[in-house]
Amino acid sequence: MADNQRHYNTPYTGTHLNRIAFPMGGMGAGMICLEGTGAFSHVSIRGHMDFYNEPEIYAAVHIKGQSNASKVLEGPVPEWKYFGTAGTGNGGRNTVYGLPRCGDATFHTCFPFATVGLHDDDIPLKMKITGWSPFVPGDSDASSLPVAGVEYKFENTTNEVVDGVYSFHATNFMSTATEGHAVRATRNGFLLWQPGSEKKPWDQGAFSAVIDEPDICVDCSWFRGGWFDSRT
Numbered sequence: 001m002a003d004n005q006r007h008y009n010t011p012y013t014g015t016h017l018n019r020i021a022f023p024m025g026g027m028g029a030g031m032i033c034l035e036g037t038g039a040f041s042h043v044s045i046r047g048h049m050d051f052y053n054e055p056e057i058y059a060a061v062h063i064k065g066q067s068n069a070s071k072v073l074e075g076p077v078p079e080w081k082y083f084g085t086a087g088t089g090n091g092g093r094n095t096v097y098g099l100p101r102c103g104d105a106t107f108h109t110c111f112p113f114a115t116v117g118l119h120d121d122d123i124p125l126k127m128k129i130t131g132w133s134p135f136v137p138g139d140s141d142a143s144s145l146p147v148a149g150v151e152y153k154f155e156n157t158t159n160e161v162v163d164g165v166y167s168f169h170a171t172n173f174m175s176t177a178t179e180g181h182a183v184r185a186t187r188n189g190f191l192l193w194q195p196g197s198e199k200k201p202w203d204q205g206a207f208s209a210v211i212d213e214p215d216i217c218v219d220c221s222w223f224r225g226g227w228f229d230s231r232t
Contacts, residue, residue, distance in 0.1 A: 011117070012036055012107040018078040020107055022114040024133045024148035027140070032148050034131035036107040037075035038116040043173065045146075046205055052085070055173030056231075058096050059152060061123065064163040068122040072096060073129065073152065075105025075118060096231070102127070111135075124162055126155040168209060176203045183220045186210065190218055 006016045020036030030045040040057045044050040063069035077097045082088050085095065092098070102120040109115070112135040118127040130151040136142040156162050174194040175181035184191045189210035196204030222230035 013105075015078075017075065017105060017107055018080060022109060022131060024114075024131050024150075026134055026144040026146050029144050029146035034114050034116065034129070034150070035074075036116070037078065037105045038102075038118060038129050039074045039077075045207065054085070054095065056094065056096055056171040057169070057173070058099075059150075059166065059168045060099075061125070061127070061154070062165045062167070063123060063125075064165070066122070066124075068100070070100065071120055071123060072099045072101040073118060073127065074101045075116075076101065076103070093228070099231075124156065124158045125164070126157050128153040128155075168211070170207075170209065174205045174207050176200075176205075185218045185220050188212070188214065188216060188218075190220055 004015070006012060012020060017036030021033035021042050022035070023031045023033050023042070025031040025045075030047075031042060031049075032040055032045070033042040035041055039054070041054040042049075042051055043053045043055055043057070059073040061071060061073055081095075081097065082092075085092065087094060088097075102118040102123070104119040106117040107114065108117075112132050114131045116129040116131075118129070120127075130149075130153070132149045132151075134142055134145045134147050134149075152166060154164070154166070170190075170192065172181055172183050172192045172194075174192040176194055177197070180195045180197075182193045184193060186208065187210075189208060192207040192209075194203055194205050196202060224230065
């Protein structure tokens with residue numbers, strides 16, 4: 001008989017990853033969860049809890065010169081999402097479940113850090129995601145900063161040079177109206193913006209994604225075609 005139990009203080013694997021959602025963000029400052037597979041969910045940054053809010057936010061890696069070597073940096077989608085998420089009976093059009101992704105994932109946590117390990121037979125890299133929040137014991141101001149840190153680490157597992165591209169993507173999930181919202185390039189990143197209005201000033205909100213690497217390219221306009229061209 002197979003042992004499906006997870007032993008204390010060991011990494012989470014397999015079906016034990018299905019319901020993991022590690023909260024990131026300063027105390028009382030909103031939240032984004034890093035799931036056991038490396039996905040982002042429970043995005044709650046508008047002053048209230050928004051469980052199961054899973055907008056299109058994802059990172060990806062592409063290995064040049066190799067086939068099947070473009071993958072979302074997440075493990076397999078938990079089966080419950082295919083049947084328990086709104087719209088999946090119609091193809092899950094507002095998700096990235098259908099994009100190619102890594103074949104295996106592991107999860108380990110040691111507050112305030114969470115680590116996701118990724119493996120895929122088509123990617124000659126050892127891949128690791130580390131998520132964390134600012135946490136300084138005794139300093140409530142620093143520990144309440146509205147910041148979530150996510151680090152992606154890639155290690156070449158071959159004896160050859162690997163030429164790859166890392167990318168981070170998001171739709172403007174701050175948008176609440178058909179007018180005024182925008183995606184703007186910033187220094188080393190981008191800003192998702194939604195202005196308020198006279199009748200709904202509370203609609204104003206912004207989300208910033210920034211990387212501490214000077215040599216990057218920011219593209220604020222996905223391919224503008226029809227249907228699902230921009231995502232695929």
